[in-house]
Amino acid sequence: MRHTKPLQKIGLTLSLTAMLAAGYWTYQSQPEKLNTSLANSLIQGQQQAVAGKQTATTANRTKAPVVAEHQTPLRLEGEPFARSLEGTDIDGHLRADQHGNLIVELEVRDFFDYFLNTVGEVPAEEALANIKQLARQHLPEEAAEQALELLDRYLEYKQQAIMLEATHLDPELQFDPHYQLGMFRDGMNALKQIRRTLFTADQHDAFFGLEEAYGDYTLAMLGLQLREDLSDSERRAQLEWHRQQLPEVIRRTEENQIALEQQQAIRQKALASAETPAEAGQRLQALGLPVEQVEATVHYLEAQQTFDRHFAAFDQQRAALSQAGLAEEDLKLQQEQLLQQFFADEQSQTWARLRMLDDNHP
Numbered sequence: 001m002r003h004t005k006p007l008q009k010i011g012l013t014l015s016l017t018a019m020l021a022a023g024y025w026t027y028q029s030q031p032e033k034l035n036t037s038l039a040n041s042l043i044q045g046q047q048q049a050v051a052g053k054q055t056a057t058t059a060n061r062t063k064a065p066v067v068a069e070h071q072t073p074l075r076l077e078g079e080p081f082a083r084s085l086e087g088t089d090i091d092g093h094l095r096a097d098q099h100g101n102l103i104v105e106l107e108v109r110d111f112f113d114y115f116l117n118t119v120g121e122v123p124a125e126e127a128l129a130n131i132k133q134l135a136r137q138h139l140p141e142e143a144a145e146q147a148l149e150l151l152d153r154y155l156e157y158k159q160q161a162i163m164l165e166a167t168h169l170d171p172e173l174q175f176d177p178h179y180q181l182g183m184f185r186d187g188m189n190a191l192k193q194i195r196r197t198l199f200t201a202d203q204h205d206a207f208f209g210l211e212e213a214y215g216d217y218t219l220a221m222l223g224l225q226l227r228e229d230l231s232d233s234e235r236r237a238q239l240e241w242h243r244q245q246l247p248e249v250i251r252r253t254e255e256n257q258i259a260l261e262q263q264q265a266i267r268q269k270a271l272a273s274a275e276t277p278a279e280a281g282q283r284l285q286a287l288g289l290p291v292e293q294v295e296a297t298v299h300y301l302e303a304q305q306t307f308d309r310h311f312a313a314f315d316q317q318r319a320a321l322s323q324a325g326l327a328e329e330d331l332k333l334q335q336e337q338l339l340q341q342f343f344a345d346e347q348s349q350t351w352a353r354l355r356m357l358d359d360n361h362p
Helices: 037-061 106-116 124-138 141-164 177-198 201-226 232-244 248-273 277-286 291-322 328-342 346-358
Strands: none
Touching: 106 124, 106 141, 106 201, 124 141, 141 177, 141 201, 177 201, 201 232, 201 248, 232 248, 248 277, 277 291, 291 328, 291 346, 328 346
């Protein structure tokens, strides 16, 4: 009888791309100047998400084809045991070769995580029971036992990895980038040691190989950014050298992401220098942005200009109300009526309230 420890969720996997954290409404100090913050996010949001998905999944999944005789299903039969799994395909799979042995690949880890990530929503025993049931139903006996033994190793790895999260930063140094980099490096090295202790070489390579290659690349990039003895050209040359050491599939995705960021910088510059929404649209179209994205950006900028005009008139009348000597309750009532008069829909009213907070109005 195999015994497994209680599970806890952890989040120690490296983030392979820096995702855009764009504000939903940013105001310019001059009303006539185009506000391009959200327009920029409209242009790049989908492209960033696609690039991130390619790096985090496609790069990690590309492997030489292996002939499989047995495989777990793509979807759960009947009602899913956890609400979060409803309408989803099973991420990853377990496969066995023609000799009845488990095929060790990244998709095995994905398969485990698909079920283990429901812990908290359902008891750990229920998530584990579903893994074991699918393994034994769809794999030869030997392959199923190999999968469950690997599951035990993976659970032990998660338990030990949790302990690393208990490491506390020195409060006096926590904002020092050199200290942060050192802690990041120490944490990654400790994580690597745990993995190498628990997993065989082929298991380690399948589960963590590409992730660690990108982690080492990230550490190298951060270290180079902190070096003050390098010129810009020397830093770029060394960054390129480290990039060329990446496995091909990660390097290709990384290069695509860099090209995308460069393209986006050009588009942002074009937006920032445009004086009207129509001019912004013309510039973006000339740069090759798809028509639907150009139209969405122009529509947003036009809506923003309309809002700015309405808010300026609203704010002028609101200021007059504040000087009318009304009682506090009457003043609030009059301001609310004024808000609804100038802004018909709920979204515009919300934007106006946010603008008032941003402008530090009483």
